[in-house]
Structure formats: C-alpha cells, structure tokens
Amino acid sequence: LENNLIKEYNPPFNILFRDDKSYPYLMLTGHDFPRLASYRGKVDRRHRYFGPFPNSWAVRNSVQILQKVFRLRTCEDTVFRNRSRPCLLHQIHRCSAPCVGKLSKEQYALDVGQALRFLEGNHQVVLAELEKEMEKYSTAMEFEMAAVIRDRIADLSNILQQQAMDTVAEGEGDVDILAAAEIDGQICVNLAMVRGGRHLGDRAYFSKSIRASADEPIDLQNILETFIQQHYLSTDSSSELAVITPPVMITNMPLKGERAEVICQALLDRSARPISFLYQPQGQRKHWLAMAEGNAKIALLRRIAEAGGQLARVRALTDTLGIDLEQLDQLRIECFDISHTSGEATQASCVVFAKNELQASEYRRFNITGITAGDDYAAMQQVLQRRYAHFQEIPVDKVPQLVLIDGGKGQVDVARKVFSELGIDIGLIVGVAKGEDRKVGLETLIFADEREPIRLGLDSQALMLIAQIRDEAHRFAITGMRAKRAKARTVSRLEEMEGIGAKRRQKLLARFGGLRGVANATVEELASVEGISQTLAEQIYRQLH
Numbered sequence: 001l002e003n004n005l006i007k008e009y010n011p012p013f014n015i016l017f018r019d020d021k022s023y024p025y026l027m028l029t030g031h032d033f034p035r036l037a038s039y040r041g042k043v044d045r046r047h048r049y050f051g052p053f054p055n056s057w058a059v060r061n062s063v064q065i066l067q068k069v070f071r072l073r074t075c076e077d078t079v080f081r082n083r084s085r086p087c088l089l090h091q092i093h094r095c096s097a098p099c100v101g102k103l104s105k106e107q108y109a110l111d112v113g114q115a116l117r118f119l120e121g122n123h124q125v126v127l128a129e130l131e132k133e134m135e136k137y138s139t140a141m142e143f144e145m146a147a148v149i150r151d152r153i154a155d156l157s158n159i160l161q162q163q164a165m166d167t168v169a170e171g172e173g174d175v176d177i178l179a180a181a182e183i184d185g186q187i188c189v190n191l192a193m194v195r196g197g198r199h200l201g202d203r204a205y206f207s208k209s210i211r212a213s214a215d216e217p218i219d220l221q222n223i224l225e226t227f228i229q230q231h232y233l234s235t236d237s238s239s240e241l242a243v244i245t246p247p248v249m250i251t252n253m254p255l256k257g258e259r260a261e262v263i264c265q266a267l268l269d270r271s272a273r274p275i276s277f278l279y280q281p282q283g284q285r286k287h288w289l290a291m292a293e294g295n296a297k298i299a300l301l302r303r304i305a306e307a308g309g310q311l312a313r314v315r316a317l318t319d320t321l322g323i324d325l326e327q328l329d330q331l332r333i334e335c336f337d338i339s340h341t342s343g344e345a346t347q348a349s350c351v352v353f354a355k356n357e358l359q360a361s362e363y364r365r366f367n368i369t370g371i372t373a374g375d376d377y378a379a380m381q382q383v384l385q386r387r388y389a390h391f392q393e394i395p396v397d398k399v400p401q402l403v404l405i406d407g408g409k410g411q412v413d414v415a416r417k418v419f420s421e422l423g424i425d426i427g428l429i430v431g432v433a434k435g436e437d438r439k440v441g442l443e444t445l446i447f448a449d450e451r452e453p454i455r456l457g458l459d460s461q462a463l464m465l466i467a468q469i470r471d472e473a474h475r476f477a478i479t480g481m482r483a484k485r486a487k488a489r490t491v492s493r494l495e496e497m498e499g500i501g502a503k504r505r506q507k508l509l510a511r512f513g514g515l516r517g518v519a520n521a522t523v524e525e526l527a528s529v530e531g532i533s534q535t536l537a538e539q540i541y542r543q544l545h
Contacts, residue, residue, distance in 0.1 A: 023052030023244070024059040026119070028072075033080070033098045033108050036063055036072040036115075050119050052244055054193050058200040062119075069156045070115040071096040078513035093151075118156075121173050121197030127156060173197065174246035177288050178227070180220040180253060181296035184304060187218060189227045190296035192288060194246075202292060204299035205231075221253040221260075228255075229263050233270065245271040252293050254279045310356050313468075316461035321428060323401055329355045332397075335404035335469045336383055339477035343373025345485035348383035349477035353469050365480040377414050380405065384418040391424050401427040406470055408433035409446050416448040432470050443467070494518070497543055504531050508540075519544040 027039040030046040038059045043049060053059040066072055073080065073095050075087070080099045089095035096103040096111065103111075118126050130153045137146035175194040180187070192202035205227065232245050245267055255264060255277055267275055281289060314328045325331055333353040340346035352362040366386055371378040391399075403426050405411045412431035419426055429448035443463065444455050456463040494505045494515065511529050512518045518526070518540070526537035 023054075024056050025049045025051035025053065026059050026062055028112065028116075029077075031077060031080075032105055033073060034112050035077065035080070036066055036074050038063060048116075051195060052193070053195065054191070054201045054203040058193075062195075062200075066115050066118070067094040069118070069152055070111045072111060072115060073098060075099070076513065078510055078517075082511075082513050082517050119196045123156075123197065127153060130156070173248070175248040175250060175285070175288070176246045177202075177250045177285075177292045178224060178252070179289065179292035179296045180224045180227070181293065181300060182218055182220060183297060183300040186300055186304060187220075187223055188296045188300045188303075189224065190292050190299060191231070192292040192295070194288065199288060199291075202295050204296065206299075206303060221255075224251055224253045225255065225260055225263055228267075233263070233266055245275060247273065248276045248278065250278045250281050250285055250289050252279075252289055307356070310465075313461045313465040314356055317465050320456065320460070320462040321402065321430070323428065325401070330397075331356075331402070332400045333402045333404060333469060334387075334400040335406070335473040336380065336387075337406040337470070337473040337477045338368070338376050338379045338383070339474070339481040340368075340374065340379075341481070341485060343375075345481050346371070346373075346379055347477055347481040347484060348379055349473050349480065350383070350387055351469060351473045351476055353465075358469070358472055363476055365476065367484070376407065377410055380407065380411050380414050381418055384415055385422070388419070388422055388424055391422060403429045404466065404469060404473075405429065405431045406473060407431050408444075412446045412448050430466075432466060497540065499536050499539065504529075507531060 023040070025039045026049070027035075027037050028048045028050075029035040029037070030048075034048075038056065039049070050062075051059065053062070063074065067074065067089070071094060074089070075083075075095075083099040086097040086100055086102065087095065090097040090102070096108065098105075098108050114126050114129060117129075130149055134146050134149040134153065137143070137149060173194075173196065177192040177194070179190045179192075181190070182188075187207040189205045190202050191205065193200050207223070228249075264275075264277055278285065280286075311328060314331055317323070318325060318328065318331060323331065331354070335351050335353070337349050338346065339349070346368040348366040348368055350364045350366070352359045354362075364387070366383045368379045368382055371382065403415065405415050408431055412429060415429050415431075419429070431446035431448075433444040433446055433453075434442075442455070443466070444453050445466075446453050456466075494500050494508065500508075507529055508518050508526075509515070512521055512525075521541075523534070523537045523541045526532055526540055527534045529537075532540070
C-alpha cells in the first residue's frame with residue numbers, strides 16, 4: 001500500500017529518492033526445462049530470481065552470457081510447446097534446443113545447475129566442472145561432445161578475461177555498495193551492485209525535496225540512512241524484499257545511533273537472512289566503494305551541468321517567443337503529435353515539459369477514432385478537444401503557457417479553431433513545420449497569433465529545446481502506434497470470426513503462440529483447445545486457409 005501511494009502522490013517529505021521505476025531481474029522459471037528471461041514485477045515463488053540489476057543493459061548482458069556458455073532457452077512456454085524444429089538460436093549455438101528433444105531433461109538440468117553456480121559467483125568451480133566433463137567425453141571417445149564442452153570452456157574463459165580486473169571477484173556473491181555525496185547543495189546516493197562477484201554497474205538517485213545550505217548543512221549519514229529505509233523497506237511483500245536485499249551492504253558513512261540500529265534490525269527481520277553492514281572495507285570491496293563515491297560525484301556534476309544548459313535553453317525560448325514569467329520553472333509546455341501508418345492505428349501523443357524538464361508521468365496517448373483514414377487535421381482536432389474538454393477544471397499550475405503542434409499552418413489553424421470553440425485563451429500556440437529533408441535546424445515556427453513565421457537556425461538554443469520536446473512527442477506517439485498496429489494485426493482475423501470471443505481467442509493464442517501458430521494448427525489440434533468444438537475448429541481452419 002505504501003509503495004502504491006508513493007507512486008501515486010510522490011509526497012515531498014516522505015520520499016526523497018525512490019521513483020516509480022522497478023529494477024529488472026534475471027529469472028529462471030519453474031518449468032521442467034527452465035526458461036531464462038529478464039523480468040520486472042512481483043516475485044512468483046514458482047520461479048527463481050537473481051538481482052536486482054541496475055539497468056536493463058546489465059540483465060540483457062547476463063542473459064547473453066548464459067546463452068553463449070550454457071545455452072539455456074529464452075523462448076516463451078507457448079513457443080516451446082509448439083516447436084517442430086530448432087530455431088535460429090540453436091543454429092548459432094545459443095540454445096541446446098530442448099524443445100525438439102536435442103537434449104534430455106537430465107542433461108538440461110546439469111546446464112541449469114552450472115548456470116546457477118556461475119550466477120552465485122563460483123566461476124572457477126564451473127570451469128573445473130566443465131573441464132572434468134570434457135575429459136569424461138574424451139575418455140569415452142565421444143569427441144564431438146568433448147568439442148562442444150571445449151568451446152564452452154573457451155567462451156567462459158574469454159568472458160571472464162574480458163571483464164576488467166576491478167569488476168570481478170571470485171566468491172564475492174551479492175553486494176550492494178552505497179555512497180552519499182553532496183556538491184553545491186545537491187545530494188546524490190549512488191547504488192552500485194555486485195551480483196555473483198560481477199560488478200554490474202550503478203544507479204544514481206537524487207534528492208527531490210532536500211537541498212543543503214550554508215546555514216543548515218546536510219548530514220550525509222542521515223541521508224544515507226533515509227535512503228536505505230526508503231529503498232529497502234518500502235516494498236509491499238517480504239518475499240520481494242528478500243530478493244532485493246543482498247547479504248552484504250557497504251556504505252561510505254557509518255551506520256550508528258538509535259535510528260540506524262532500528263533500520264538495520266528491520267532489514268534483518270524482514271529479509272529472513274543474515275545481512276552484514278560494512279564501513280571502511282578492505283581489498284576489492286574498498287576499491288568498489290571508492291568507485292561508488294567517485295561515480296556519485298560525477299553524477300552530481302553532470303546533473304548540475306545539464307541543469308545549467310537546460311536553463312539557458314528555457315531562457316532563450318522565453319526571450320525568443322516573448323513569454324513573460326516571474327521564474328523560468330513556471331514555464332509549462334504541452335506538445336502534440338499524430339502518428340499512423342497510411343491511416344492505420346492512428347494515435348496522438350501529448351508530452352509535457354514543466355519545471356525545466358520533461359515530465360514523463362504526465363504524458364498521455366489518445367486513440368483516434370471516427371475520422372477519415374490519414375486525416376491529420378481531424379486527428380489533431382480530436383486530440384485537442386479531448387485534452388482540453390475540461391479546461392476550466394485544470395489547476396492554474398497545470399495550464400500551459402505554450403502549446404506546440406507538430407505541423408504547419410493547417411494544423412495551427414485547427415488548433416486555433418478548437419481553442420476558440422472551447423473558449424480557451426492559451427498564451428501561445430506554435431506549429432513546428434519540418435524543414436527541408438526534415439533536418440533539425442531548418443524548422444519554421446508558425447504562430448497562431450498572426451505574427452510572421454520565423455526560422456531560428458541551427459545554433460539557436462530555443463530551437464534546441466523545441467526540437468527536444470517535439471522529438472519526444474514523436475517518439476511517444478510512434479511507439480504507441482506501433483503497439484496498437486501490432487495488436488490489431490495479431491488478433492484482427494480471429495476477432496472477425498463468428499463464435500470466437502475474447503476468452504476463446506486468448507486460449508487459442510496462448511496455446512499456439514500467436515496467429516501464425518493457430519493458422520498452422522490442424523483441425524484436431526484446434527479442437528483440443530478448451531472451449532473449441534470440432535465444428536468450430538473446422539470453421540477456424542477454413543477461414544485461415
């Protein structure tokens with residue numbers, strides 16, 4: 001409940017560092033032939049989880065390593081059940097193809113066991129096991145299998161050698177390294193993650209509600225304790241916490257005092273396993289802590305520099321367009337874009353720029369319906385009407401001073417007409433007309449208040465900000481359009497069939513892994529699906545062939 005409330009309301013004094021982004025995990029399913037996958041979300045006790053990882057790149061990299069060395073499957077269970085021949089991953093030696101019987105359940109379990117030991121940091125143990133296995137096949141004169149194991153040993157050795165010496169430590173297991181830092185009144189906690197002895201990278205968290213000052217300097221120990229409390233104790237289930245909290249935590253500030261003792265005890269109680277809290281570590285751990293401290297300071301300096309650059313762009317934009325504000329962070333911009341493929345799956349996007357940065361939590365997509373396919377003017381009219389239909393109820397601080405339209409004079413005229421009909425007085429409506437060959441820097445700004453169009457040029461900081469917001473609106477619209485189009489193409493033919501409702505359609509797609517699998521199925525296979533009679537199976541087969 002607390003976690004959900006934090007995501008919904010983001011109370012400024014209750015939460016300093018947490019956001020609504022969940023960590024990715026590496027998951028091995030509880031299947032007879034376990035599937036390897038990246039995963040975000042609530043823990044399912046039927047599966048095994050490793051992590052968390054600092055970012056999606058780190059978990060994808062680990063999946064690729066495990067595929068290359070241990071050749072574990074990554075396909076969905078529906079695909080696994082319906083394979084009739086090995087896929088491309090088997091041909092490039094990234095999967096052992098258990099789906100078609102290329103490997104027995106017992107042999108696959110051995111590979112899974114070695115992968116687990118690798119994830120736990122026992123790299124040399126795995127190498128020794130592989131060498132012993134290769135010798136066994138050589139003695140039995142099974143030279144093809146011996147060559148396969150030899151290649152795995154070479155792959156694993158190369159991977160371990162490619163890892164930098166400061167990022168791998170045999171037998172370290174899982175460790176979190178926490179370093180708090182402050183520069184020019186801004187505060188950062190850097191969280192570095194070691195999983196299975198491999199340093200996977202780090203993630204910087206910035207305080208959203210506390211800034212240091214000369215009169216009241218910030219106690220970094222208190223900041224670190226607050227971060228630990230919110231980061232590790234704000235989950236809504238003990239099973240999830242047990243995965244997140246590693247057995248070793250290293251900090252650059254001592255955890256001492258009554259509050260620290262309470263926090264540490266709470267972690268111990270809820271994680272259901274021992275946890276070591278280390279300050280001033282030695283050896284490899286000391287080096288990792290120094291890296292975390294250095295990265296915290298680098299992240300702060302980068303953030304300060306980016307904030308300065310963004311402020312300069314905002315100031316240039318307000319000066320160029322004549323927007324009068326008491327403070328720059330009062331500027332709110334809403335930008336609209338339309339995306340479709342020859343009129344199919346039309347979607348509109350609205351992205352928001354406020355408080356000197358893009359506000360992803362306020363982005364909105366709109367499904368456009370009831371218009372002539374490909375009519376961008378009608379689509380723009382519909383999205384603006386829907387967005388501002390209840391304009392009078394919008395809080396004052398949510399009213400945009402600038403509305404950007406991705407388009408030229410026609411789209412701007414549509415926007416002006418919509419706002420006039422709704423009785424809304426928006427400060428400024430500006431169309432961003434694409435330049436020659438759609439090159440950034442050649443755009444023309446079209447104004448709804450009848451002032452002359454202007455072209456700002458490549459070196460304009462105001463145009464850089466406009467292009468940033470416009471491109472984000474385009475990205476957000478096109479990703480939504482592609483998802484909508486893919487979904488429509490997947491289920492449209494089944495939706496058109498009489499007697500196939502949502503539940504039957506879902507069962508068919510789950511059983512055969514998609515529309516292509518349904519089309520390739522025989523009448524008998526279709527009839528074996530729950531809720532599909534012989535007559536209905538024959539009807540489905542006829543309509544798909």
